[in-house]
Amino acid sequence: MAHLATCVDSRPHVAPVWFAYDTGNEVIEVLTTGRKLANIRENPRVALSVQKDIDGQAQWRVTMLGTATVVDDDEATRKSAQRINQRYGAEGTAWPENDLVRISVGTATVKEY
Structure with missing residues (x-):
């Protein structure tokens, strides 16, 4: 989770999201709706933070700054939704x-603990 x-x-608005790295397009993909989506449409500058924990202990984190684009392509959305949802153990068609x-x-900072 990110x-x-x-x-x-x-003002910042932070919320958890499921994500996946799309190697073909070299972008991070997230599925979202509501306030996050409205914010992105208004201002595409975002930050994304991912942390790996083992038994409650942080192992590493990556903080990224970038530009978000809302994808208006039903087929691309469906394929990404399947991949992201299944990554987290949900049905591929969940949350349509x-x-x-x-x-x-644009930039990424990695910290290992």
């Missing part, structure tokens, strides 16, 4: 109301 930070009224967002990473 935490996606968007901006609303010049979500939209696909692709994040082009």
Whole structure:
């Protein structure tokens, strides 16, 4: 799981999201709806943070800054939704109301503990 930070009224809005790395397009893909999606449409600058824990102990984290694009392609959204949902143990067709967002990473910071 990752935490996606968007901006609303010049203030950060952070929420957990499921994600996957799309090697073909070299972007991070997330599925979202609601406030996060509205924020991205208004301001595409985002941050994404991913942390790996083992037994409650942080092993590493990656913090990325990038630009988000809402993908208006039903087939691409369906394929990505299947991949992302199955990665987290959900049915591939779960949450069909979500939209696909692709994040082009500008910078990334890695920290190992």
